[in-house]
Amino acid sequence: MARIMISPGRYVQGNGAIRLIGEEVKRLGSRVLVVGDRIALPLVREAAAKSFEKSGVTAQYETFGGECSMEEIDRLKDLAEAAGTEVVVGVGGGKTLDTAKAVAHFAGLPVVVAPTIASTDAPCSALSVIYTPEGVFERYLVLPRNPDLVLVDTGIVAKAPVRLLVSGMGDALATWFEADASARSYARNLPGGNSTEAALSLARLCYELLIEHGLRAKLAVEKGAVTEDVEKIVEANTLLSGLGFESGGLAAAHSVHNGLTALEETHHYYHGEKVAFGTVVQLVLENRSNEELEEVLSFCQSVGLPVTLRQIGITDASPEKIRRVAESSCAEGETIFNMPFPVTAEMVYDAILAADRIGEQYLA
Numbered sequence: 531m532a533r534i535m536i537s538p539g540r541y542v543q544g545n546g547a548i549r550l551i552g553e554e555v556k557r558l559g560s561r562v563l564v565v566g567d568r569i570a571l572p573l574v575r576e577a578a579a580k581s582f583e584k585s586g587v588t589a590q591y592e593t594f595g596g597e598c599s600m601e602e603i604d605r606l607k608d609l610a611e612a613a614g615t616e617v618v619v620g621v622g623g624g625k626t627l628d629t630a631k632a633v634a635h636f637a638g639l640p641v642v643v644a645p646t647i648a649s650t651d652a653p654c655s656a657l658s659v660i661y662t663p664e665g666v667f668e669r670y671l672v673l674p675r676n677p678d679l680v681l682v683d684t685g686i687v688a689k690a691p692v693r694l695l696v697s698g699m700g701d702a703l704a705t706w707f708e709a710d711a712s713a714r715s716y717a718r719n720l721p722g723g724n725s726t727e728a729a730l731s732l733a734r735l736c737y738e739l740l741i742e743h744g745l746r747a748k749l750a751v752e753k754g755a756v757t758e759d760v761e762k763i764v765e766a767n768t769l770l771s772g773l774g775f776e777s778g779g780l781a782a783a784h785s786v787h788n789g790l791t792a793l794e795e796t797h798h799y800y801h802g803e804k805v806a807f808g809t810v811v812q813l814v815l816e817n818r819s820n821e822e823l824e825e826v827l828s829f830c831q832s833v834g835l836p837v838t839l840r841q842i843g844i845t846d847a848s849p850e851k852i853r854r855v856a857e858s859s860c861a862e863g864e865t866i867f868n869m870p871f872p873v874t875a876e877m878v879y880d881a882i883l884a885a886d887r888i889g890e891q892y893l894a
């Protein structure tokens with residue numbers, strides 16, 4: 531199988547980076563439709579408008595309807611076409627960005643993605659998750675290319691609730707372990723090839739940055755401050771984790787996350803928080819060394835990521851519930867089958883119970 535790696539066309543990150551949006555977007559076109567959610571749009575609108583004006587870019591602003599559904603995508607696509615849009619710009623969180631990517635794809639236009647939080651590794655990817663208008667998962671829309679530009683203003687990210695940055699670290703924590711497992715089993719990555727040495731190195735670097743700078747970044751963001759630590763963690767959460775998961779591959783941690791969503795009580799917890807616990811489960815499944823497990827547990831405890839079932843809302847962990855989680859983790863098509871050994875629901879059930887017990891012992 532060939533080695534394949536994909537990435538966004540350009541990545542711009544920095545404190546005040548939103549002020550560069552005009553000159554950055556200008557490379558792609560001079561009539562833009564800016565789609566932003568209710569929280570994000572007011573945060574960037576003034577600075578973005580000034581920047582567009584300075585660069586001679588005409589901008590039209592539209593508030594995102596709230597759900598990344600085909601209905602909303604079609605509405606925005608019609609709007610873009612009627613306005614003679616040359617570039618679609620998405621501003622906000624995951625669903626807004628996924629919608630902008632899909633609108634640009636269906637309208638045949640370039641897309642710029644400007645995340646205002648660093649809570650997942652979705653911004654850089656060539657993927658949109660489509661929901662029904664009621665918010666039920668519908669399907670993955672695999673896009674033919676990654677965003678043309680990803681622009682992250684760390685000054686804005688640092689003002690968002692700290693729990694979002696920490697969740698992004700949870701999502702990023704899984705990246706190295708899943709890429710490593712996928713490489714050892716020669717599993718297909720998202721673009722359908724084997725991983726490159728580059729993708730593996732980026733995934734490894736992502737992990738090292740979390741261990742070195744994670745806690746310090748969290749403390750800085752608690753004060754709304756942008757430091758070098760924050761820059762490194764925003765890059766780890768957004769760029770390195772994004773490239774690492776997409777071109778490295780996913781494995782057990784994300785499947786356990788998906789399994790956990792079968793339980794209603796986990797719904798109040800963020801994606802990255804459930805992925806963090808899923809990572810501990812993967813480490814147990816793999817029988818990783820004490821040193822590796824200890825490093826992950828200590829990191830999670832220091833930044834406040836969950837390592838037990840109780841910490842993701844499962845206070846009554848009955849065998850039936852855990853079996854349901856284990857079974858949906860092993861549903862057909864799940865990335866858990868990218869592990870370098872055969873995995874059964876029984877093994878996952880045992881690994882969840884053991885990981886939870888190890889987590890409880892560690893916190894005691």
Ligand SMILES: [Zn+2]
Pocket residue numbers: 650651701784801805
């Ligand atoms: Zn994820």
